[in-house]
Amino acid sequence: MAVAAGVLEGGFADAVMEGQAVFRAVLEAMARPGTVQPVAGLQRAPRPLSPVAAALVATVCDGDTPVWLDPSLAPGGSRTRGPGDGGAVAAWIAFHTGAPLAATQGEAQFAICADPALLAPLESFARGTQDYPDRSATLILQVDTFSEGEPLLLEGPGIAGRAGAAPGPLPRHFRDQWRQNGACFPRGVDLIFAGPDAVMCLPRTTRILETQR
């Protein structure tokens, strides 16, 4: 079987230093929800996986972490894909990280979503158990913007007072879904938004306040 050349390329040139830099940006973003932390993306990773999402995958995923790909990224699902790139994202992830594909959403430790507006309900992903709430999925959502999406007013650990953010596009009924996610605490999923050149996080502890419009 011929392997597309693109699969072998586009990973970290220096996995140790670049992985550390990406992780520190994500750690800072997770510790300070709503803040936007710059990340250098992997420009040559196969589309529709975004460069920043690709850098996140290369940083946190390996053979121990089943990964779920949304229909536009997964092999076999053909919603937005052009001809000739069938399974390119899955093959790229397999080559560069060794991460297995999760058979179902519930098995995934990381879920990657190129089109958040079409994302399956948050509750279909692992929330962990009451004893082990860390055994929950982290969702990597590719977004176009952190400032021109839906304005969110955020509150919770990591935020001094309140913080504003406007990532977009967001999953459907996001406020309701996020409220339900928070109500399960300590269980719940955590979100990493991968923008064009930066990341922003919403850990399960962050509350979205109702705002008058």
Added chain:
Amino acid sequence: MTATADIASYNFAYLDEQTKRMIRRAILKAVAIPGYQTPFASREMPMPYGWGTGGVQVTAAVIGPQDTLKVIDQGADDTTNAISIRKFFQKTAGVATTTKTQEASIIQTRHRIPETPLQAGQIIVFQVPIPEPLRFLEPRETETRKMHALEEYGLMHVKLYEDIARNGRIATTYAYPVKVEGRYVMDPSPTPKFDNPKMHMSAALQLYGAGRERRIYAIPPHTRVVSLDFEDFPFEVQKFDKPCALCGAEQVYLDEVILDDRGGRMFVCSDTDHCEERRAAGHVGELAEQPR
């Protein structure tokens, strides 16, 4: 550098990349669930358990070439444990080190929080011997895990109550239990309770690593950290009768130093950097050498 030197060198910050990824994933979950003890596959380190293997692994997973590292052991930069860990990261990561709290981007500590308030962007890494605050009350991990799951912390209040019944006050002076963001009861590692108020709404990220017990936990910045107490016996920190004998500082944590075998002793700042900076700024305590 020659090619052979490259071959023989360690990976950056000692740990291999897969171990770092595993620790990094645990740290992210720990930050997302403040105060919850996240299990991780702790590695053997080139130092014995009890010498900070958990803190070292957390620091190794976080640190980068731009970082400046400070390591303290009971507030002091110049004691064995602090020096050996500082040298470890100088050797394996080539990072800059400092003793000045303000200049450090990562501070690894066993059991003190510096007197100088920490800033946004700083990370403080605690070395933790026993991460489970309920362990001495309930030895079974299966039970304590259930107690955390059900938020069943009555036993901890019984322990504090028994302190009062026996001693007339809460006699716990270190590893004083805290409740994080109104949910998890957490052991702040054996820091003197004097430092507990510094954890509340800190601007810095607090990470805790327990190597032997294989747990990582965290407190994000600006997070509520409340020391457990009773309405009629509120939480109090230690008070000292005298200021630091070297720099005259008040409202700081002091160490007792024995001076002779006739009962002579002095109390000095536990935080050596804080004491040195004050003396450099001209503050003089009663036993300090007079400036020339």
